[in-house]
Amino acid sequence: MSFEARKYLNPEASTIVEEGCVLDVVRELPQPLILIDKAVSENPSVRELLDNKGAAGIVFFQCDEHLKSIADYAQNCSIIPDLPYESVVVIGSGVLLNFAYYFLADKYQQQLQDGTLKVVVAPTNTMAIADVAIGSLGLMNDNFQKNAVRKYCDPDIVLLDKALFMASPLSQQADGCVEVLKHALMQDEGAIEQAARAFLRLEKNPETLYRLAHQGLQQKSLIQDVFLTTERKDTSILLSYGHLVAHAIEEQSGFAVPHSSAVFVGLLCDLLLMGHEEMAQKLMQLAQGSALQETINHAVTVALQCDLDALTPQKHKFRDGNNFRVVALSKLGQFSDLEAPIAFKIVTPQEYADAIQQVAEGLAPASLESNHAAAHRPQNKA
Numbered sequence: 001m002s003f004e005a006r007k008y009l010n011p012e013a014s015t016i017v018e019e020g021c022v023l024d025v026v027r028e029l030p031q032p033l034i035l036i037d038k039a040v041s042e043n044p045s046v047r048e049l050l051d052n053k054g055a056a057g058i059v060f061f062q063c064d065e066h067l068k069s070i071a072d073y074a075q076n077c078s079i080i081p082d083l084p085y086e087s088v089v090v091i092g093s094g095v096l097l098n099f100a101y102y103f104l105a106d107k108y109q110q111q112l113q114d115g116t117l118k119v120v121v122a123p124t125n126t127m128a129i130a131d132v133a134i135g136s137l138g139l140m141n142d143n144f145q146k147n148a149v150r151k152y153c154d155p156d157i158v159l160l161d162k163a164l165f166m167a168s169p170l171s172q173q174a175d176g177c178v179e180v181l182k183h184a185l186m187q188d189e190g191a192i193e194q195a196a197r198a199f200l201r202l203e204k205n206p207e208t209l210y211r212l213a214h215q216g217l218q219q220k221s222l223i224q225d226v227f228l229t230t231e232r233k234d235t236s237i238l239l240s241y242g243h244l245v246a247h248a249i250e251e252q253s254g255f256a257v258p259h260s261s262a263v264f265v266g267l268l269c270d271l272l273l274m275g276h277e278e279m280a281q282k283l284m285q286l287a288q289g290s291a292l293q294e295t296i297n298h299a300v301t302v303a304l305q306c307d308l309d310a311l312t313p314q315k316h317k318f319r320d321g322n323n324f325r326v327v328a329l330s331k332l333g334q335f336s337d338l339e340a341p342i343a344f345k346i347v348t349p350q351e352y353a354d355a356i357q358q359v360a361e362g363l364a365p366a367s368l369e370s371n372h373a374a375a376h377r378p379q380n381k382a
Contacts, residue, residue, distance in 0.1 A: 016134075016157075016160070016221070017157055017159045017160060019160065019162060020159040020160060021161060022045055022049075022089070022161045023048055025120055025159055026055070026089055029086075029118070031086060032088060032120075033055070033057045033080070033081070033083070033088045033089070034058045034059070034089045034090075034091065035088070035089070035096065035100050036049070036059070036060050036092060037060075037063045037091060037093050037095075037096045037124060038061060038063065039063060039124075039168070040124050040164060043163075043164060043167045044163075045161070049091075056081065056083055057081040057083065059079055059080050061092070061096055061099070063092055064095065065141060065255040067095050067096065068141045069140070070141065070142045070149045071142070071143070073102075073140065077107075080103070085108070086116065086118065087117065088100070088104060088117065088118070088120070089122065090119070090120070090155075091121075091124065091164070092123075092128070093127065093128050093172065094123070094131060094132035094176070097121055097123060097133060098132060098137075098139045098140070099138070100121070101137065101138030101139075101152075101153040102138025102139070102150070102153070105152060105153040118156045118157075119153065119156050120155060120156065120157045121155045121158055121159065122159045122160075123158065124164045124165060124167075124168050125165065125172035125175070126165075126172070126174065126175065126176025126179075126209060126213040127176030127260070129176065129217050130176050130177075130179045130212075130213050130216025130217050131176060131179040131216065131220070133155070134154060134221055134224055135154065135220055135224035137150040137151065137153075138150060138153055144251050144254055145251060146247040146250050146255075162210060165206075165210050165213070170204060173209040173213075174198055174204075175199070175258065176260070177195050177199035177209065177212055178261075178267070179216055180216035181267065182242055182267060183220060184219075184333060185241070185267065185271070185279075185332055186241060187219050187222070187333060188333050189332050189333025190333065191215065191333075193286075194208070195212055195216075196283050196286055198212055199260065199264065200286055200287055200291065201290060201291040201292060202290060220239065223238050237318075237342065238327060240317070242263055242270050244270075244316075244324060245262070245266035245269045245306070245308070246259065246262040246265065247311075248303070248311045249262040249265060249266070249299050249302045249303050251311055252303075252311065253302045257295075257298060257299045257302055258299075261295045261296050261299040262299050264292075264299070265296065265299045265300055265356075267283075268280050268283060268359045269352065269356055271283075272355045272359065273326050273351065273355050274326060274328060274345060280362070284359070287363060293363075296363065300359055301360075303356045303360075304356060304360060308324070308353070309322070309349045312324070323346050323347060323349070324346070324347050324348075324349070327342060327343075328342075
């Protein structure tokens with residue numbers, strides 16, 4: 001291809017193309033299948049794609065959690081032309097990327113392995129860029145169990161088309177900054193507050209949001225490189241920091257609570273469990289009065305109803321028998337040696353319930369039913 005690209009540390013990792021143009025890429029690919037998020041269907045670049053006579057097929061998807069439902073998988077696949085493809089281009093949100101990765105690994109595993117099928121993704125918002133584009137499984141939900149079914153597929157190229165990002169609504173630019181916040185808590189203390197402010201809509205400059213999305217992608221790539229180049233496969237657990245409570249909230253609500261707000265609550269819980277009360281309080285103060293306060297409060301209310309013990313399978317990566325493991329961040333933003341052993345703190349279901357209660361009281365004690373937790377706290381099994 002004619003555009004400049006740079007690899008991250010590992011040659012097996014995806015190529016990241018910065019300041020690329022999706023139109024230029026599609027023109028150079030032989031008869032690609034193009035999967036597009038309906039949310040960007042009116043984007044000028046996407047509209048021009050519709051006139052591309054060289055595409056083998058162009059399919060639009062409504063991208064919400066229903067697209068990730070394994071129960072609807074066969075029906076969603078049925079609208080994709082069943083043809084042999086040399087290349088696939090995916091343009092859209094993290095939900096579409098998850099579906100596409102699962103579909104490609106399911107239908108074209110051999111071609112992916114022998115390199116005869118090239119996969120190019122153009123993530124259009126922060127969540128897709130920072131959290132899904134690379135190092136991601138094709139994750140599907142099964143009967144309200146979050147990411148219960150999975151297949152692995154990393155793209156050959158991740159194309160960062162700034163015009164696509166800038167055309168997305170503020171909500172999509174900002175939501176994924178919670179994943180940037182996750183990485184900042186582990187790898188970059190100086191970016192913690194800015195990532196939190198961006199997620200909470202306190203920072204609305206699109207240039208800043210785009211830079212944060214790119215930063216999140218870089219930080220995730222460092223973890224992915226360790227995953228690919230060493231025997232340390234447990235590094236992937238870092239990508240789920242704060243997500244134990246988050247996934248429980250999503251499942252408890254039937255995915256009515258947005259993933260981003262659920263993750264924010266989960267991060268607060270994990271910070272409190274590791275004794276980082278000052279940072280947790282700072283983040284909760286930022287949330288109070290923000291545009292997301294009501295949504296976050298609802299996520300906490302759902303969390304108070306969760307029975308983590310019942311919602312978390314025994315083989316879950318955060319399980320330790322009847323208890324749970326929390327990544328032990330002794331110092332925020334300084335987990336730079338990704339090849340070092342990962343330390344965990346073992347916490348009981350009761351301790352997690354107490355942390356959720358503490359978040360409820362710290363965010364909006366007047367608006368949350370703080371006494372609701374006592375009736376729903378799981379009992380620690382002896």
